[in-house]
Amino acid sequence: MADWASLPAELVRRIAHCLLYSNDLDCYMDFRAVCPNWRSATDDPNNSTKLRFRPFRWIVVDEVSETHSRLLINTFSGRVIRKDLPLLSKYFVVAATLGGFFVLANKEPPHPAVVLTPFTGHMIRYKAAVPSYVDISGAALSGPFTGNCYEQYKAVPDSDSFALDFDDEEWGRTFVSMRLAVASGMCAFDNWQTTVAVPPLPLSLVPKISYLMRLYAIDPDKMFSDKPVTAFADLPGTGDANHLFLVASDDGEVFAIIKLQQHLKVFWLDNDNRSEEVEPVKSIGDRAIFIGYRRCISVSANKFLSIVANSAYYVKSTDSSLAIYKYDLEEEKEERVSEAIDSLNQGRLSFAKPPFTIVQLLSSYTVNVRESQLLEMEKLKRQQLPSVPVVRGH
Incomplete structure (x- = not known):
C-alpha cells in the first residue's frame, strides 16, 4: 500500500x-x-464566494426507517454512503436539503434553527426560530414544496425571526417559477446560489415558463397537489394531467419537462435568447431525470448500472397500485419498470419491499417527504389540549 x-x-x-x-x-x-x-x-481559495467545499451534488434519501442514520447519494459520481448522525436525536428534524444539509430546530422553545453539514458535523446556528405552525414547503437550501402554500420565509444566521418575504406584484409573477426552481434544487433569484452544479434560475426564464404553461393549458393552481402521486395519474377525467417540471444539468442548462397523458416533452430554456421561444430536445446525453411533485433531480446515468441514459423516471398511479415508469426521450415510449415506495411511514403499506433498488430510492426522493418533526410535535400538543364545552344561549 x-x-x-x-x-x-x-x-x-x-x-x-x-x-x-x-x-x-x-x-x-x-x-x-x-x-x-x-x-x-493545495492552493488556498482566493475567493470565499467559490463554494468548493460546499456539498451540492448530494441528496438525502429518507428511507423507511426510524433510525438516525441516513442514506446519501452523490448524483454525479454515483456513490452511495450511509451516515450515522446521532446529532439528529438532539433536535427536531425539519427538512433535508439538496447537498445533504439538514435543517433542524432546537427542542427547547422558541426552537431556533440550526443547519447541519453531515460530512463534517459543522453546524450553523440561527437566532431565528423555525415557524412551528407550518410544514416546511420551501427554503433557500430545501427542496420540497407541499400543498398550496403561498408564503416564503427566509432568514440569515443573525436574523431575529424568519421574515415573511412577500411582494404582491413581483411575487405573483414569479411564484410558480420559484416553486419549480426550489423543487429542482435551484433558486429563483439571480443573486442566490452561484455554484455551477446548482445554478440559480435566472428570472429572465420566467416568461418562457409562462409561455409553456399557456401553450399546454397548464393550470398553476393545479400543479401543486396535496396528494401528489394520485394527481399524477394518467386516469381519464382527472382534468389536470398536464404538468411542468424544471431540471438543471451540471453545466448549468435548464430544461422544462412537460408531462402529458401518456406522453412527455422536454424543452431547453435558452437564457441567452430573451424571447419566449423554447427549443424542444430529444436528447439529454448521458443524463437521466427523475421528476416528481416534491422534487426533481438529474443524475449521471453511466454511474448507476440500472439507470438508462436519456430517460425520464416518474411515479404514477394507474389502478390501485403505485409504479415507477421510464420514458425513453428518443423513442417516445413509456414502460413500467418497478413498484414504487409509496410511504416513508413504517406503519403504512408500501408496494415496494426492501431491499430497494437505486431507481426506487431516487423515485421515492421525488415524491416522498417526511413531515417536519417540529410540526408533528405541535400537532400532537394541540390534540392533547382539553376540549372546551360550547354553551349555547337559549
Missing part, C-alpha cells in the same frame, strides 16, 4: 482536485487525514 504521507505535491493536488470536482467530500476529509502535507500542496 502506498504511503500517503510521502506522495509528491503535484499528485496530492490532482487527487484533491478530483475529489472536490466530484463533490466526494467524505473522501476528501479522509484524504486530508492520511496526507498531512495536503495543506502545503
